[in-house]
Amino acid sequence: MAVNLTPPQPADLLAIPGVTLAAVAGGIKKWTRNDVVLIQLAPGSRIAGVFTQNAFAAAPVQLCRGHLKRSCEMRALVINAGNANCGTGTQGLAAALRSCEAVARQLGCASNEVLPFSTGVILEHLPVEKIEAALPEAARQLDGSPLSWDRAAQGIMTTDTIHKAASKLILLDGVPVHITGMAKGVGMLEPNMATMLAYLATDAAIAPALLQTLVKEVADASFNRVTVDGDTSTNDSFVLIATGQSVATEIIDGDTRLAVLRAALIEVAADLAQRIARDGEGATKFVTIKVTSAASVEEAHRIAKKIANSPLVKTALFASDPNLGRVLMAIGNALPSLDTSNVNIWFADVLVVENGGRAASYREEDGQRVLAPAEISMRVDLARGTAQTTVWTCDFSYDYVKINAEYRT
């Protein structure tokens, strides 16, 4: 059901010096696929992360926050699919810690140099002994090739239908720097600071404080702009890994190379974020919603998200029905104080709402024409400022209901 989304070709992915990966079958759920991913980082690698704002933050999220508070220098990540280890109390924290300790033993580092991640069903206890049992084989398979990134991206999937990874090569003052990322997530998805699980790695050396700034900037420009169903997960995690293995010198705040690096990181992260919306549960449409001339970015974002999350807008998009009124309704709900008389709305290039009312030039068949394709865009202009945003989402189909009514069974 994914919308114009193809799997990454391993040949299109770039190895990141300092990063090796492996995916093995731990049997976390009753399945035979790979579901435990181990990532080893070269000494000196730094990580900054952003995590869910949900009060029920999962045990691995709590542990990640703690480990990163101590230091940004990390040596490994361990990720499991099939169980979120959330709502599991002290036992859940102990299980997450045990997985870090097992990785530390396997790779010869400290347990607080390991970041754990889990994704899957909430409120069930993590069978950590299965992760422990899978780690020796994972350690044997650790490998830095593009193919290992591809396998890792597959290993972290839950209800994703297609795995998600992307790369970019940039030159910083003539020196090559590599960026590769992977992500998963298709439902319970309105990231608030981060998406369910996303990893972006570069061999650039980035100063710790700058790394922390960058991960937030990149999240805001990518994963925080995606929504599938408005339900923010308890396990959202996005980390930016800088191994420092490139010959490019360390990048610090104010560096002339920063603009190029930031743009490239955002480009790869936004690519991954869009892949998430394209693979949204039951998606038949990929929808880009732009809000322009807003008084603030927050206001633009609130309106774009309200449109993107409206069940009525989403079902109309599923039907390719230019039901303009539902978009109006969503805008008016997002901002009750809005002066509606200046609002203009375009579906693709067709002006559908002018000065808050149906555009005189609008013909129903034009609306139908631009909503028929699988890729849909709309723009809302508020005429009250200079701020703007773009949000990506998908439609709401029978299959969203089917997938989520049957998920646990």
Next chain:
Amino acid sequence: MAVNLTPPQPADLLAIPGVTLAAVAGGIKKWTRNDVVLIQLAPGSRIAGVFTQNAFAAAPVQLCRGHLKRSCEMRALVINAGNANCGTGTQGLAAALRSCEAVARQLGCASNEVLPFSTGVILEHLPVEKIEAALPEAARQLDGSPLSWDRAAQGIMTTDTIHKAASKLILLDGVPVHITGMAKGVGMLEPNMATMLAYLATDAAIAPALLQTLVKEVADASFNRVTVDGDTSTNDSFVLIATGQSVATEIIDGDTRLAVLRAALIEVAADLAQRIARDGEGATKFVTIKVTSAASVEEAHRIAKKIANSPLVKTALFASDPNLGRVLMAIGNALPSLDTSNVNIWFADVLVVENGGRAASYREEDGQRVLAPAEISMRVDLARGTAQTTVWTCDFSYDYVKINAEYRT
């Protein structure tokens, strides 16, 4: 698809002295059913109303607000289904005004003693000439019988599958007072101050200032506690009509009879509100969500609404799947600062979450047993205060998507 909802029996409805009603077929849409409702009120009748908070308030809502600002004394209401007259600019306001003028001519009152209401598709111009043409016949049919309330409740429906009306007889110091209400609305429904269209009439005489207080209190305890899809309509209107035709003397603030009257008004309004959730688009479950021991009513309400509007919770309820984690997720999203370690959750009488984690005593089969019926209740206890709320909603089924993907066609 409505959940345990039967049409009101005309024999169960009470006539309200001072109120006569008629429903006729105006052909507002391509259908033959009654879609224009006229209500005449005896001289001296007073009305207070609450209306949508949506910035794109429909033309009739704008006019209602204006007319009620001048005076609470009203002589008539005119309601059409099939067209919301929203996003229609000056032309829409003129059309709503024309409908008031036509009613005024027909009934011999002033046009600003008439309140107009519209419900249906947004952003299409109201064929007001069809309302004008239908009014003479409506005026001829005006009648105060319970059957005319029944016919009016049918005339205001859009995608409702069953019409909604209810009555109650109370004694105030031994003097009988009648209350009858009707409502419509099944989708684009998370009333914010009011539901789509709801009317509550009593023959009690109520002081103007008290009437205004009462309409808000009643809305907060009834229609503001219902959500179908989280999408607040542009046309939400709830009015409380007091004809003063009862022999009971006028009720003023501080009156000893007020508690009985308020409770009865809330009872009828809550009955109508629950009928709305039972007839929610595609509903197969009627769900009551109670949040207790909250720090404030707002906090309790935010959490209850977040659970009620979560697509993931709603699809799990459709599947009768005790997917507890989704309820946790919704609570944590509603209140990111919540100390989760004191949260307890019950599905019906089964403790499912204890101290923020899966209850040790919880067995999956108990969860399945209490989620199987068409009537489901859950309670979330936050252990941080004394405030509480109850919210009514329905599940999210294939038919919600079907209804809303096909609505305009």
